[in-house]
Amino acid sequence: MTTQKADRATSKEQDRQLVEMAWDPITRIVGSLGIYAKIDFANREVVECHSTSSIFRGYSIFMKGKDPRDAHFITSRICGICGDNHATCSVYAQNMAYDVRPPHIGEWILNLGEAAEYMFDHNLYQENLVGVDYCEHMVRETNPGVLALAERTEAPHAGEHGYRTIADIMRSLNPLQGEFYREALQVSRLAREMFCLMEGRHVHPSTLYPGGVGTVATVQVFTDYLTRLMKYVDFMKRVVPMHDDLFDFFYDALPGYEEVGRRRVLLGCWGSLNDPEHCDFRYENMGDWGRRMFVTPGVIVDGRLVTDDLVDINLGIRILLGSSYYDDWVDQEQFVTHDPLGNPVDRRHPWNQHTIPRPQKRDFAGNYSWVMSPRWFDGTDLLALDTGGGPLARLWSTALSASVDIGYIETPGDGSVRINLPKTAARPPKTLVWRIPVRGGEFMSNALERNRARSYFQAYAAACALHFAEQALNEVRQGRTKTWSPFTVPENAISCGFTEAVRGLLSHHMVIRDGKIANYHPYPPTPWNASVRDSHGTPGPYEDAVQNTPIFEENGPENFKGIDIMRTVRSFDPCLPCGVHMYLGKGQELRRVHSPHAFSTP
Template sequence: MTERIVVDPITRIEGHLRIEARMEGDRIASAFSSGTSVRGIEIILKGRDPRDAWAFAQRICGVCTLVHGMASIRAVEDALKIDIPTNAQLIRNLMIGAQYVHDHVMHFYHLHALDWVDVVSALDADPKATSELAQSISKHALSSPGYFADVKQQLKGFVETGQIGIFANGYWGHPAYKLPPEANLMAVAHYLEALKWQREVAKLHAIFGGKNPHPNLVVGGVPSPIDLNSDSAINAEKLAQVKNILDMAQAFVTDVYLPDTLAIASFYKDWFQRGEGLGNFLTYGDFPAAGFGGDNLVPAGVILNRDLSTIHPVDMNAGGGIEEYVAHSWYDYAGGKDTGLHPYDGETKLNYTGPKPPYTQLDVDGAYSWIKSPRWKGNAVEVGPLARVLMMVASGNEQAKGLVDSALRQLDLPVEALYSTMGRVAARTLETRIIADAMTGWYDALIANIKSGDTTTFNGTSWQPSTWPSKAQGVGFMEAPRGGLGHWIVIEDGKIANYQAVVPSTWNAGPRDAGGQEGAYEAALQDNHQMVNPDQPLEILRTVHSFDPCLACAVHVMDPDGTERVQVKVC
């Protein structure tokens, strides 16, 4: 007997995602990923001044508050051949790094941990035993029996009123939960701590970019000048505040996030054996040491079939292997739905012929998503933290290799365990440690530059349209927290002629292509998934959430009848 399980919407993500799983008994036989609202940012940007593109592109998403703007600025700088000062690159690295550290911690505790942590079970925990557990894995200061007793009482108050707020709508009591009550209470306590912690980390964007979310950016550098004695610039006081934020962030990652991940993973070792899917991984590379395009902390490349001995180069330009397909998407191409287009030539032509929401089921033999299907030389690939950690290991990054070896040794697992749902979770945590450490180095380099007398943060050369060529094109790429992000721009006569963004959740959440090759979500769900209770599809949530989906990046909003909510006219 074949049954179809539908999860719509997938909760605790940004955007709208529908998963349909065809079952054979208690096993997922095939899965289908659908972005259920239309994309349109490319249409909005046509005809605009490319120097303004970042302000629109940055608002593709409200979670990735920085990265789309940064990719957009890099695209314009690439097209117009604008170099940026070293200080600007260091500040950009710090801002992107802050996005990573903030985003990964928030994802683990507030979006994904509840797939593994039974909040209600924490009410049965012994605070003294919880304290002993916490102190056995970490030196974190908040670990006394009294502290955990207070958290338990706070949680008890939520539950007794029946208004459990942020913990509502969970599958509490689901038989797939395995943590003992004490581990659940420890995780809930750290969930609440992380709510306060993330507010402080976000301040780094406000210091360098004026605000968060959506800090200010500028083509040619960063918008904030450096003047140690000025109240309206990056001064000594603000730089000291940045150092305090970095120290606080690093301590939480090292003493709370990393130990919690390994502790929780130790109870779910079976999830190191399911949820990989593709076995192909792509990174664009990011965190350049000097100017954009220099040596990167995260190298660029493609790994195929788990072969870490061979890193295939990535070419972002036309003919380099990156193409988007729409065979199973609600879009058309002038050359036909089976055509693959490089983003420079990308088209955003809507062709919705499916049923209007709410659907009974998707027409998976035809079009079933507002997400396109990107491919690298015809291969479906996974992007994100697992891809980056694998690329760093394959490239010889000693810290990455050491952290991976230590984690696997502590969990008594082979290296193959990385290729999994829980491996993806662990990779995100290890990556956060690497980036938190690297941020200290970028800060020190920035301070050293300032002390040497270099305070330049902006390059206005070739910034005026009168100096631009009549036609130019460029690509801005980076590693967003969720994976490789690319913005491609074509500029004609000083205006945007074409603009295409291929985002991490396009790579991972896209539907099948014309050859029937699944996207990363679909392939991962088809990899060794048994369902304990089909009415509470916790297993689907665990694997999909391990990618940290962000569908607002991949699609944009229409109403339930399929009509546009907003029209933006070019003046």
């Protein structure tokens, strides 16, 4: 739904006619996200943006007092899209708290499940949701001049993906009618089956536990996985060059389009897919085993790696209230003063957070959303990190760390990631190379590069899965089929888990007292990306990326669809259930009292 209202505003240069427009809720995403913008149609740019989330859920409240062993089953229900990512992160936090290390094959199985989730979710979102933003129907309605150019533009990689012109690619993305759109739906089913082979069910796993997994490790189960995986690998050899052609065309067709959705490069990646050879889940060793992940953690500022140490990353997290509907907790109990290494822990760290909801009327001059404002403190500044939709930060961090070399994946240290896909039934071997995006000598974190990275990361996840399957099969052949290690729940402990949800960084922080959960705070990517203006007035990433975005849509205010704004927001892969919670408040209790004679028993 869109609404608009003229508003007079005065700049130093001129009086400008601004039009207020709102898209609430945003479609083709998960959850109740609203975008409220002021647009200067005369200068073709977005002047101001606020993002809102109108639902609250509160897992951090009702986790208190629960048995820690139930944490992954409960937190999985935070989201119906990336529930397994939450379960995985919770299991990691529990492994740290219980000081338990799963058998190697247990970790390979979990990695295979999570790699399948990346493949499934990115494929479904990229091809069937984001793809619609670039399909022929959409481009015809918003930029008919661009479509006309696409009709006469040959696709450079037509021999690899089968579409002669860019317009043919756009037609293949038309919802329900497009050939590629329908094919992608079938491929996502394959990936979902792969996930279920490893984790039991999608999206709330039934085989994940602290200490390992309940999956029965056999040659057959991994062969079934590989049969599907090779079909996915074959599909990737078409997907990546097709999207390269499409996104490169938009740069060429619309000079200046690199500014759509662009913001300063402030990327966060918490790393994912642990290497069981190195990961012991102990906090004291977290910096070392974190660097050995198959997706390397890192904070990237202005294109450069600031840190890849998970201990530093953990200690730098701050949760600001900003313009959100909560009361402060500065006068509440501080659960953790020092981490296990003796480092001081800030009161605004997730270990010390208290969630105190305060519902109120939305006020863009005050508080206007249920999403808080997570920030990362670099020692000087509180940085509004974003995830680049997940894949952009993951590939950028992994490229700069240059520590992954498993044959199928190489990081040569030149700002690139090489993905080596083997021969498949229909196609020869192919190497895909993702490079840190630079245009005009400047690093690019924009809508097109977030989307491009998503295609490359699908291939990255598939290549990792090939390695994981080989390692798991080797464990079975060696007779090492035990998938779980016993543990004891301590009376008191603090712990954290770090991984990457599909759309970006994910952490779970837990405090155990007297054998029960005393404090628990999950922080998925959406609070980071959808965060609102913080206590210092710094806008969150959605807001920042939309503000100052140029408008290339050919429609005027009366028929404006906001496609450039929508491409910006959707490039982050919003999933609002992860950013909001549940609140009962002090409502009325309704009861129906039945007469004792209303029912009879035989």
